[in-house]
Amino acid sequence: MRIATVCSAHGFGHLTRQLVIADALVARGAEVTIYTAAPALVPAAGEGAHRVVPWVADVGIVQRDSLTEDVPETLARLEQVASEARIDALARELAGYDRVVVDIAPPALEAARRAGVPALAVGNFDWAWTYGHYPPLSGWSERFAAWQAPHPGLYLAPGPGLTGFASIAAFGVVGRRAAPARVAARTVLVCFGGFGLDGVDGWLPRVDGVTWLLAPPMAPSPRLDVRWVDDVPFPALVAGADALLTKPGYGIYAEAARAGTPIVWVDRGVFPEAPSLEAALRARGDVKVVGRGAEAVAEALAARWATVARDGRPVPEESAAAEAVAARILDG
Numbered sequence: 262m263r264i265a266t267v268c269s270a271h272g273f274g275h276l277t278r279q280l281v282i283a284d285a286l287v288a289r290g291a292e293v294t295i296y297t298a299a300p301a302l303v304p305a306a307g308e309g310a311h312r313v314v315p316w317v318a319d320v321g322i323v324q325r326d327s328l329t330e331d332v333p334e335t336l337a338r339l340e341q342v343a344s345e346a347r348i349d350a351l352a353r354e355l356a357g358y359d360r361v362v363v364d365i366a367p368p369a370l371e372a373a374r375r376a377g378v379p380a381l382a383v384g385n386f387d388w389a390w391t392y393g394h395y396p397p398l399s400g401w402s403e404r405f406a407a408w409q410a411p412h413p414g415l416y417l418a419p420g421p422g423l424t425g426f427a428s429i430a431a432f433g434v435v436g437r438r439a440a441p442a443r444v445a446a447r448t449v450l451v452c453f454g455g456f457g458l459d460g461v462d463g464w465l466p467r468v469d470g471v472t473w474l475l476a477p478p479m480a481p482s483p484r485l486d487v488r489w490v491d492d493v494p495f496p497a498l499v500a501g502a503d504a505l506l507t508k509p510g511y512g513i514y515a516e517a518a519r520a521g522t523p524i525v526w527v528d529r530g531v532f533p534e535a536p537s538l539e540a541a542l543r544a545r546g547d548v549k550v551v552g553r554g555a556e557a558v559a560e561a562l563a564a565r566w567a568t569v570a571r572d573g574r575p576v577p578e579e580s581a582a583a584e585a586v587a588a589r590i591l592d593g
Contacts, residue, residue: 262292262359263292263294264362266293266362267297267318267351267369268318270317271322272321272454275512277436277512277515278364278437279295279362279383280295282362285583285584295314296316296351297314297318298318316351316354317342318368318369319366319369328508328527330531332397332398343368348372348375349372351372352372352375355378362381362590365387365388367388374411381589382414382423383415385416385417385422385537386421386422387405387409387426389402389403389409390424390425391533392405394531406424406425412426412427414426414428415586416429417582419537419538421534430589433580437496438500439497441500444472446470448488448501448502449471449506450505454510458479465486472486474487474498496520499520504524506526506562507526508526509529509535510529511534518577521574523546523547523568524548525550525558525561525562546565546575548561548568
């Protein structure tokens with residue numbers, strides 16, 4: 262069976278979980294082609310040899326960095342990326358496949374419908390629901406809801422859920438997993454995904470014995486207590502770190518949960534998905550950074566390590582959700 266997987270261009274978490282599902286599909290004899298606008302470094306981290314086609318399938322919410330949204334620019338890009346011409350072009354591209362997996366770009370669902378190919382939406386939230394929280398995007402929210410309605414949705418926990426699909430089935434967490442890589446005695450991996458974080462050095466306190474790790478696409482730092490690592494798979498860095506400094510996002514939550522790595526996180530602002538992810542983080546004992554800057558991070562990190570000293574690291578989460586999702590996709 263030939264499967265096309267079309268991933269949202271918003272951050273890395275959509276693609277990283279789909280790499281795990283794609284591996285599970287290939288293990289069941291399917292052939293998977295991934296359509297994504299993510300940098301090549303992310304598909305390369307998957308286990309399977311999946312063909313990758315560069316394609317911008319949606320906009321998500323345009324962000325200047327991981328913590329800063331730009332709604333006017335989102336509107337401007339939607340007119341291009343979700344145009345009738347672009348949807349029809351993707352429909353022509355998808356016409357030869359047996360199934361389309363969409364995470365979770367509404368224009369791709371509409372393209373699959375026009376191509377006459379069965380499509381399934383996979384995600385922990387949907388863009389029609391998200392856009393409904395932004396009055397300037399309400400018209401697009403209604404359009405996305407119409408594009409989502411004919412298709413089944415497969416919900417991946419944790420998250421706010423899926424809304425308005427023809428049917429919804431729930432599954433557990435899906436995330437990459439790797440053997441831990443230790444690159445220094447005590448490390449904190451700084452994880453702000455595809456959007457990065459402006460002025461990241463200002464967030465990093467100087468803590469005796471702690472090495473801060475940065476990995477692509479984040480840029481190197483001249484600080485002696487910061488190490489830039491570009492030759493170790495990112496999930497191995499997650500598993501080998503003593504803690505992660507991040508923002509609430511599905512991809513990093515899932516990989517930390519699978520590895521049992523503690524987290525401290527910074528506020529993500531008004532992004533509607535964040536509260537449900539923060540609840541999942543708190544449930545595993547992780548600590549929110551109260552305020553901004555290095556001092557606030559130091560306090561949160563000390564609090565998180567105090568609970569680790571008392572209770573141990575979180576237990577790595579076992580999950581067969583990717584395999585269950587793959588079976589559902591192949592069943593149609």
